[in-house]
Amino acid sequence: MTGRFVFIVSLFFSVYVFAMFQGGKVSWTIFYMLTPFLLYSIALFVYPMNNIKAERIIHTRAIERGGKLSVTVKISRTVPFPLLYAGASEKWEDPEMAIKANNRTKHLFIFGFKKEVEWSYEIEKLPRGEHIVKGIEVEVSDFFGWIQKRAFLELKDTILVYPTTTPMKYVPINAQYDRGSLVSPFSLVKDTTMATGVRDYQSGDRVTWIHWKSFARTQNLMTKEFEDRQSEDLVVVLDNRASETFEEQVELAASIVEEAASHQANIGFISVGAETAVFPFIHSADQLHDVFVHLAKVKQVPAEEVLPLEVSSFTGGAGSVVLVTGNPDWPFIQSVMGFVKNRKSVICFIVVNREEPISDRLYEQIKFAEAKGITVHMLGKMQFSEAFKEVASL
Structure with missing residues (x-):
């Protein structure tokens, strides 16, 4: 830039000297024609x-x-x-x-x-x-x-x-009565028409459950307790290993989480990649938003960079697990088994491209998982809305 400024200043003086020594109408015309352009360039050079x-x-x-x-x-x-x-x-x-x-x-x-x-x-x-x-x-x-x-x-x-979400009808996968074999610490459906008592407020409790009369009297937040009619913890696990259908997997996971949360299900979410992201409780709009922010940012990673999922990464103890993957190999599915006591409580959604033939390797993986007691269901993108309908009929 400095070199160009020196060139412009030198050109200005050169034209002026030429007009002075050469004289004549032509030389002065050239000088007067170039002067506005040269002065503008000099002014632009110092413009802040x-x-x-x-x-x-x-x-x-x-x-x-x-x-x-x-x-x-x-x-x-x-x-x-x-x-x-x-x-x-x-x-x-x-x-x-x-x-x-x-x-x-x-x-x-x-x-x-x-x-x-x-x-x-x-x-x-x-x-x-x-x-x-x-x-x-x-x-x-x-x-x-x-x-x-x-x-x-x-x-x-x-x-x-x-990710885009697909409206779907949510159906509890393995709902049990409170005295059943899979008692969970949170209820899937609460009878909110009748409160049975109050307890201290806990992080994640809905605002609508706060007992405001107790708060006005004691200045301590208390939460209403309701009768539990069914109970089930549902955990959605997203496989972030590289896959041709990875974007569709993210969309299916987002759709399930959104739909289950709208039905006040006790849902958790785990994203398995190079690092495991865990969202143990999704009870509020802010917690749901945090999950969607993660789903917006998540990227697929090579399979060799994914560490096996450990049970300790989720301490909630799931009643049912929904695994969303495009590569249902047994070592990865087996790492999910620690969340549940019953393998039938695991639903594996395999996202496939219906426009392409299913590979023999994928069929072998499905048969092996089913032989181990895992419920496996293949879904194309157009079938997302019927995902839970298909599960209910299994």
């Missing part, structure tokens, strides 16, 4: 780029896979210097995002004397994941490109694209 600010407005915050992101970017400044050729571009952590936007994240404009400009763009068919936009790069130039100045305006935003 740090007076330029940026603001990003994200119109769509909650986006599911395949959805559309709508953004408006505003560039403002305090010094009204006449900027001519200016350009701004969003800088994403993943360069593929600019390609998906068909380069609409870049914008060329003539600033002029305006103090603010803005433009909008959309990115369609967003993939699930955590997408980070780091900032905005602004570039200005003179008439001939002799002086080009850039400024990176750090403006970080994180866009989470959640």
Whole structure:
């Protein structure tokens, strides 16, 4: 940049000296024609780029896979210097995002004397994941490109694209009466029409269960106790090993968790990958949101990087387990067995691509798991809504 500035100053004096010594109308005409351009380049060289600010407005915050992101970017400044050729571009952590936007994240404009400009763009068919936009790069130039100045305006935003969910009818897999063989510490369905007593408030209790009269009297939060009609702990286990149907596996797991939570089931969630993520209780909207944030960020990993699931990773003691996988090999399924006393309480959903033939290896894995007493059910994406209906008929 300094070299170009020296060139412009030298050119200015050279033209002036040429006009002085050469004289004549032509030489002075050349000098007067070049002077405005040269002076503008010199002024642009000293123009402070740090007076330029940026603001990003994200119109769509909650986006599911395949959805559309709508953004408006505003560039403002305090010094009204006449900027001519200016350009701004969003800088994403993943360069593929600019390609998906068909380069609409870049914008060329003539600033002029305006103090603010803005433009909008959309990115369609967003993939699930955590997408980070780091900032905005602004570039200005003179008439001939002799002086080009850039400024990176750090403006970080994180866009989470959640997995799509499929509405399904939830059916308890292995509900038992409280005195049955699989008594769980939380009830699947509570009769909330009649309170049988009160107890101290515990983290995760629903606000609607708080006994406000006791609170007004003692200033201590107390929770109503209800009669338990059925009880079952359900744990959804997502296999994050590399698979051709991994995105569909994430969507099925998200659909099950969302549907079971909406029916006030005592549901836990485990995501098995290079590191095991455990969500033992999903009783509130915030806890459900935490699970979906994880499902938005989760990535598949090579099988050799996945550690076997240990029973100690979940201390709840599940009544039933739903395993969502695309690779039902026995060593991995066996690591899930420690959660339950009865193998029939394990349902293995295998997500497959119905448009492709099922491999002989997959059939062998299914037969082996069924021989060990595991209930196995293959699902294509179009069958997600009937997942629990199929389980109920098994």
